[in-house]
Amino acid sequence: MFVSIVGATGYGGLELIRLLNNHPHLKIKSLHTSSQIGRSLHDENAHLMHMKDKLEIMDPEAIAKNSDIVFLATPSGVSSDLISQFSDLDIKVIDLSGDLRLQTPGEYEYWYKKPAAPQPIIEKAVYGLSEWNANAIKQSTIVANPGCYPTASLLGLAPLYTEGLAEAASDVIIDAKSGVSGAGKSPSAVTHFSEMNENFKIYKVNQHQHIPEIEQQLGRWSQNMLPIHPITFNTHLVPMTRGIMATMYIKVDRQTSSAELVDLYKTVYEDHPFVRVQPHNQFPSTKQVFGSNFCDIGVTYDERTGKVTVVSVIDNLVKGAAGQAIQNANILMGLEETAGLWNSPLYP
Ligand SMILES: NC(=O)C1=CN([C@@H]2O[C@H](COP(=O)(O)OP(=O)(O)OC[C@H]3O[C@@H](n4cnc5c(N)ncnc54)[C@H](OP(=O)(O)O)[C@@H]3O)[C@@H](O)[C@H]2O)C=CC1
Numbered sequence: 001m002f003v004s005i006v007g008a009t010g011y012g013g014l015e016l017i018r019l020l021n022n023h024p025h026l027k028i029k030s031l032h033t034s035s036q037i038g039r040s041l042h043d044e045n046a047h048l049m050h051m052k053d054k055l056e057i058m059d060p061e062a063i064a065k066n067s068d069i070v071f072l073a074t075p076s077g078v079s080s081d082l083i084s085q086f087s088d089l090d091i092k093v094i095d096l097s098g099d100l101r102l103q104t105p106g107e108y109e110y111w112y113k114k115p116a117a118p119q120p121i122i123e124k125a126v127y128g129l130s131e132w133n134a135n136a137i138k139q140s141t142i143v144a145n146p147g148c149y150p151t152a153s154l155l156g157l158a159p160l161y162t163e164g165l166a167e168a169a170s171d172v173i174i175d176a177k178s179g180v181s182g183a184g185k186s187p188s189a190v191t192h193f194s195e196m197n198e199n200f201k202i203y204k205v206n207q208h209q210h211i212p213e214i215e216q217q218l219g220r221w222s223q224n225m226l227p228i229h230p231i232t233f234n235t236h237l238v239p240m241t242r243g244i245m246a247t248m249y250i251k252v253d254r255q256t257s258s259a260e261l262v263d264l265y266k267t268v269y270e271d272h273p274f275v276r277v278q279p280h281n282q283f284p285s286t287k288q289v290f291g292s293n294f295c296d297i298g299v300t301y302d303e304r305t306g307k308v309t310v311v312s313v314i315d316n317l318v319k320g321a322a323g324q325a326i327q328n329a330n331i332l333m334g335l336e337e338t339a340g341l342w343n344s345p346l347y348p
């Protein structure tokens with residue numbers, strides 16, 4: 001089976017290439033950008049010096065003729081334009097941007113400050129949180145790959161909602177941190193070395209575009225169909241290259257215990273090999289998932305406050321972007337979900 005990548009020279013695109021180079025069934029057919037057409041992929045990517053591929057012009061009809069799937073690893077705002085060009089063609093689309101994740105166009109325009117994608121395309125897109133939406137993904141033609149922070153947060157919160165410990169009215173605080181590759185390849189005044197080195201920054205305070213994405217999915221899981229209580233969600237930049245940690249605090253509806261929670265999480269995720277639940281009283285760090293598609297979760301209950309603390313870590317470029325996109329491609333094509341992704345984290 002063949003795939004193409006648009007946005008192949010960005011961090012998400014390059015990670016797709018790295019992972020697909022070891023995939024047993026999905027082979028790269030063509031690579032595309034808007035600014036480097038005709039150049040070799042390795043011209044600006046010395047780590048791919050062994051690859052001969054050229055960067056090609058983005059011709060949707062040619063891509064659809066030659067590939068089964070196209071990955072759009074392009075910025076928000078760009079993806080929605082590109083998807084419209086693929087929507088009538090015989091090809092499956094997996095979009096890594098935020099353009100198709102929110103079901104309400106007004107919400108997208110409010111949080112992303114850009115025009116929303118056309119409504120029929122939004123309606124066709126399926127939210128690609130692989131562990132929780134595989135049946136819908138299998139039948140879809142357009143997958144909206146989740147954001148990096150929502151992936152870590154939602155995988156960590158899901159069992160509380162689906163097993164009835166939390167509900168729409170529950171108070172949730174998510175304190176999230178990311179490595180700098182989460183901001184993409186282009187350097188900025190915020191991300192360049194002398195700004196980030198030996199520094200720790202909060203950003204987009206109470207304004208992050210992933211707030212509505214997390215609330216939307218929590219609403220789907222809440223069993224009482226009430227509007228979701230607004231979450232508190234804040235993000236920090238950490239001077240490291242990859243990794244996300246989401247530390248979450250949730251007031252639950254009944255007394256529980258740390259041992260009960262660990263058992264519950266292990267049961268919920270027992271058939272999901274990429275989600276690993278830590279033993280009682282152990283909590284994950286970002287390095288233990290570096291370069292892998294794992295999401296590692298630690299959970300505990302504070303009897304003093306009646307709150308659950310969940311700690312969830314992922315590699316933002318793998319489970320938070322390219323890895324989950326390939327997991328979704330596997331699901332879409334009826335392949336084993338772990339195909340091409342069953343590598344151990346890089347450690348130390
Ligand atoms: N980095 C991360 O950890 C995560 C990123 N995402 C999302 O994935 C997407 C890609 O992110 P990331 O790789 O970090 O971003 P980058 O900025 O690193 O890369 C963007 C890529 O898109 C290409 N591009 C830009 N405009 C166009 C266009 N009009 N047509 C074709 N290609 C275009 C760029 O190349 P050129 O300029 O040459 O065209 C580049 O290859 C974004 O939507 C991001 O929000 C999601 C989860 C995590």
Ligand SMILES: CC(=O)N[C@@H](CCC(=O)OP(=O)(O)O)C(=O)O
Pocket residue numbers: 076096097098147148149178179180181182183184209210235237
């Ligand atoms: C560290 C860092 O800057 N991370 C980015 C994540 C970008 C992303 O995934 O945004 P989309 O919703 O457009 O996909 C951010 O916080 O905006």
